Amino acid sequence: MVPHIxxxxxxxxxxxxxxxxLVLFFTALNPHFFSVRNFARIxxxxxxxxxxxxxxxxxxxxxxxxxxxxxxxxxAAVMFALILNRLGGSVVGVGGLAxxxxxxxxxxxxxxxxxxxxxxxxxxxxxxxxxxxVGVGLSLLITGGDRILIDDPVFRSLLTVRFGGFPxxxxxxxxxxxxxxxxxxxxxxxxxxxxxxxGEELARGSGLNVGRLRIIAFxxxxxxxxxxxxxxxxxxxxxxxxxxRNFMFVSITSxxxxxxxxxxxxxxxxxxxxxxxxxxVIGNGMVVIGLPDYFQDGMLGLLVISAVYLSMDRRAFSFVx
Amino acid sequence: MFELKNxxxxxxxxxxxxxxxxxxxxxxxxxxxxxxxxxKSTLMxxxxxxxxxxxxxxxxxxxxxxFRHPRDAMRAGIGMVYQEQSLIPNLTVMENIFLGFEAPFVxxxxxxxxxxxxxxRHQLGKVKLDIDPAxxxxxxxxxxxxxxxxxKVLALEERVEGKLVILLDEPxxxxxxxxxxxxxxxxxxxxxRASFIFVSHRLDEILTLSDRVYVLKDGVIVDVVNGKExxxxxIQKKMVGRDINEEYYREDRQLDYRDDKILLELDRVxxxxxxxxxxxxxxxxxxxxxxxxEGAGREKILRSIFGMTRPEKGSIRxxxxxxxxxxxxxxxxxxxxxxxxxxxxxxxxxxxxVYENMTLSQLKDxxxxxxxxxxxxxxxxxxxxxxxxxxxxxxxADCGNLSGGNQQKVVLxxxxxxxxxxxxxxxxxxxxxxxxxxxxxDMVREMSEKGxxxxxxxxxxxxxxxxxxxxxxxxxxEIKQWFNCQPGSxxxxxxxxxxxx
Ligand SMILES: Nc1ncnc2c1ncn2[C@@H]1O[C@H](COP(=O)(O)OP(=O)(O)OP(=O)(O)O)[C@@H](O)[C@H]1O
Ligand SMILES: [Mg+2]
Numbered sequence: 001m002v003p004h005i006x007x008x009x010x011x012x013x014x015x016x017x018x019x020x021x022l023v024l025f026f027t028a029l030n031p032h033f034f035s036v037r038n039f040a041r042i043x044x045x046x047x048x049x050x051x052x053x054x055x056x057x058x059x060x061x062x063x064x065x066x067x068x069x070x071x072x073x074x075x076a077a078v079m080f081a082l083i084l085n086r087l088g089g090s091v092v093g094v095g096g097l098a099x100x101x102x103x104x105x106x107x108x109x110x111x112x113x114x115x116x117x118x119x120x121x122x123x124x125x126x127x128x129x130x131x132x133x134v135g136v137g138l139s140l141l142i143t144g145g146d147r148i149l150i151d152d153p154v155f156r157s158l159l160t161v162r163f164g165g166f167p168x169x170x171x172x173x174x175x176x177x178x179x180x181x182x183x184x185x186x187x188x189x190x191x192x193x194x195x196x197x198x199g200e201e202l203a204r205g206s207g208l209n210v211g212r213l214r215i216i217a218f219x220x221x222x223x224x225x226x227x228x229x230x231x232x233x234x235x236x237x238x239x240x241x242x243x244x245r246n247f248m249f250v251s252i253t254s255x256x257x258x259x260x261x262x263x264x265x266x267x268x269x270x271x272x273x274x275x276x277x278x279x280x281v282i283g284n285g286m287v288v289i290g291l292p293d294y295f296q297d298g299m300l301g302l303l304v305i306s307a308v309y310l311s312m313d314r315r316a317f318s319f320v321x
Numbered sequence: 322m323f324e325l326k327n328x329x330x331x332x333x334x335x336x337x338x339x340x341x342x343x344x345x346x347x348x349x350x351x352x353x354x355x356x357x358x359x360x361k362s363t364l365m366x367x368x369x370x371x372x373x374x375x376x377x378x379x380x381x382x383x384x385x386x387x388f389r390h391p392r393d394a395m396r397a398g399i400g401m402v403y404q405e406q407s408l409i410p411n412l413t414v415m416e417n418i419f420l421g422f423e424a425p426f427v428x429x430x431x432x433x434x435x436x437x438x439x440x441x442r443h444q445l446g447k448v449k450l451d452i453d454p455a456x457x458x459x460x461x462x463x464x465x466x467x468x469x470x471x472x473k474v475l476a477l478e479e480r481v482e483g484k485l486v487i488l489l490d491e492p493x494x495x496x497x498x499x500x501x502x503x504x505x506x507x508x509x510x511x512x513x514r515a516s517f518i519f520v521s522h523r524l525d526e527i528l529t530l531s532d533r534v535y536v537l538k539d540g541v542i543v544d545v546v547n548g549k550e551x552x553x554x555x556i557q558k559k560m561v562g563r564d565i566n567e568e569y570y571r572e573d574r575q576l577d578y579r580d581d582k583i584l585l586e587l588d589r590v591x592x593x594x595x596x597x598x599x600x601x602x603x604x605x606x607x608x609x610x611x612x613x614x615e616g617a618g619r620e621k622i623l624r625s626i627f628g629m630t631r632p633e634k635g636s637i638r639x640x641x642x643x644x645x646x647x648x649x650x651x652x653x654x655x656x657x658x659x660x661x662x663x664x665x666x667x668x669x670x671x672x673x674x675v676y677e678n679m680t681l682s683q684l685k686d687x688x689x690x691x692x693x694x695x696x697x698x699x700x701x702x703x704x705x706x707x708x709x710x711x712x713x714x715x716x717x718a719d720c721g722n723l724s725g726g727n728q729q730k731v732v733l734x735x736x737x738x739x740x741x742x743x744x745x746x747x748x749x750x751x752x753x754x755x756x757x758x759x760x761x762x763d764m765v766r767e768m769s770e771k772g773x774x775x776x777x778x779x780x781x782x783x784x785x786x787x788x789x790x791x792x793x794x795x796x797x798x799e800i801k802q803w804f805n806c807q808p809g810s811x812x813x814x815x816x817x818x819x820x821x822x
Contacts, residue, residue: 186695187688188688188691189691191684192681194672194673194677195677198670198671198672202667202681203670203681205659205661206653206735207649207652209648265672
């Protein structure tokens with residue numbers, strides 16, 4: 001019997017093929033694209049986005065959406081910088097409390113987001129969008145619009161110290177990704193997210209506390225946003241309201257391009273990794289082949305749409321919402 | 322004449338149809354029977370153009386045709402009522418009936434709702450369903466929705482010229498006796514124009530209605546028999562490949578329940594929207610059947626016990642402890658399990674695989690500190706796949722792809738394995754083949770022996786009588802009559818019907 005390759009299997013691998021295809025394409029146009037130096041550049045731009053996209057993956061798996069990331073990142077980044085500078089300015093010693101501090105801020109904002117969505121029964125789209133604005137406002141209030149500089153060499157080593165050509169932050173992000181995968185594949189909450197995304201009635205009928213699980217998902221997402229915030233600060237050495245900018249579009253597109261269904265129930269963090277890489281390879285590749293700025297944005301949009309087109313099985317949806 | 326020649330279909334890990342030849346003469350009613358997972362639904366979907374065969378030809382009056390999509394099939398006069406309900410719940414009944422075929426009601430881009438309602442009423446009249454066509458579909462009962470699906474298919478009668486072929490995939494499994502008779506009348510009446518393929522696990526129905534019966538086993542047509550001459554037993558044997566036990570309901574294994582141990586007590590419970598109080602006790606090892614006509618309020622009782630709706634008055638005690646928080650998670654934590662009738666919505670998570678579905682309600686027992694024990698999960702699934710002979714390539718198969726009956730088996734395994742002490746079964750054998758029904762009856766007996774209390778809404782009166790220790794006849798939300806059902810002194814269906822209507 002010939003091995004039977006179903007449409008399902010093919011669809012699962014399409015995002016990876018798209019990624020490989022893009023790499024080949026850009027390499028063909030400019031061989032410099034295919035170098036450790038350039039890959040490191042892609043990795044640096046991709047790491048904070050990866051954390052944010054992984055966070056929102058959990059929410060999307062449940063069939064909800066979270067748009068609060070820009071606000072959460074802004075607040076977490078600013079709080080991180082403030083705590084760090086207040087406590088001696090170095091992550092070695094008491095200043096290190098800035099890291100758990102930022103994560104707690106992310107978790108708290110996620111919890112508020114989840115509570116508003118679940119307890120007040122406001123659609124996650126609206127609840128999180130509004131909360132995102134509140135976050136941006138809050139961070140402006142804290143900083144008064146100023147930038148906070150961080151010059152702790154130990155913290156900056158996330159960017160400056162390299163192994164095998166890639167900065168430390170890449171490895172940190174990969175480690176967090178593995179943790180996320182563990183949550184997704186090996187814990188009850190991960191399994192339950194899939195169940196809720198697959199059918200909420202069924203999840204309820206199986207005795208799951210759906211409301212609580214939703215809140216947990218938003219909390220986990222918040223923690224990952226905060227991780228993204230810390231890495232973003234590490235990259236630039238600056239924390240400000242603007243730190244959160246652009247993450248909403250990039251992270252949601254990455255999740256979708258990676259093949260996680262917006263309707264919930266299928267996909268996961270590995271898909272998100274591929275998605276983030278696709279988006280960043282496109283962004284980087286356009287620079288490498290020398291397209292002007294205004295052209296880049298348009299092309300990015302078009303490429304994203306075609307990637308989404310290729311990576312989703314539209315026959316599975318009766319309606320595309 | 323409609324013909325299939327040498328049709329082949331494979332899915333990863335399963336060879337579903339192996340060179341099937343099949344034909345239907347004009348005006349003929351053809352029965353199609355076979356075990357769960359034999360390939361009946363797949364065959365029907367191929368005829369309907371919803372699934373593409375890997376090989377083989379489809380001929381209408383000797384001319385080859387190719388349906389790429391159900392729309393093509395509909396244009397050729399082929400209609401299908403799916404096994405799992407396929408109406409869109411948030412649309413109105415008339416929108417569902419004319420979905421995709423609104424053109425005759427559109428004038429200058431706007432739908433003439435009045436005209437559509439009139440046409441819909443005409444279609445509903447064919448199945449004697451007296452409801453407002455503007456009703457939102459999700460408000461209807463399960464059986465009403467089934468009739469709407471039928472009405473939707475019957476709309477072909479006006480839409481298409483010429484001959485029709487209508488495919489009915491287990492249309493009767495949710496209908497009451499009266500509705501089944503009505504369906505059969507409709508079918509017989511339409512014979513002048515249409516031929517039918519009729520799938521059911523109730524062989525007596527198949528034999529009363531069909532001219533010819535195809536027996537499908539593991540994707541091969543093993544026999545074609547004349548409907549008038551065939552006998553139920555011989556068909557059963559061909560389907561299952563062995564003799565069916567005489568002691569179908571396992572009455573010899575019915576033990577006395579434990580009088581002294583009350584698992585569940587309802588004390589003057591008033592369900593929402595029903596004026597009557599309901600009280601009963603369920604003992605360890607007891608099978609209590611609720612019988613009544615469709616809409617008598619049996620399901621409401623189960624849903625209250627499961628914490629899905631809060632009763633207006635009265636108290637429910639589980640093992641002596643009054644239930645305060647009415648939530649499903651609370652009930653599940655107290656050892657209550659519920660196998661609902663609507664498998665597609667509340668039974669199976671499509672997209673999750675077999676073992677994930679089975680352990681979903683009992684992840685606590687399959688994890689330590691929130692971390693799953695995947696090995697144990699796999700083992701549980703393999704164990705139950707064997708026990709209930711569930712037809713799957715492996716425990717990693719997506720449950721959404723299983724045949725209807727096999728999905729039902731997964732749901733049964735899920736609740737049985739979770740160690741619930743009170744299990745409520747709403748039509749547990751719906752859509753199961755004879756062999757699988759036997760397995761379920763065995764399972765019920767085994768549960769009783771272990772001291773589990775079972776509340777049953779059975780598929781047929783015979784099943785209720787055969788399986789239960791006690792029967793409560795429910796009418797208009799009130800328990801009208803109790804029957805004791807010890808082996809040897811069981812009531813007859815006639816005794817029950819008197820109180821049902
Ligand atoms: N989309 C699919 N992907 C993979 N396997 C499938 C798919 N559809 C059906 N199958 C498999 O094909 C086999 C036949 O399924 P089918 O639904 O035709 O059975 P059936 O005879 O209708 O059974 P039942 O009486 O339980 O409804 C089953 O083993 C099922 O798992
Ligand atoms: Mg079927």
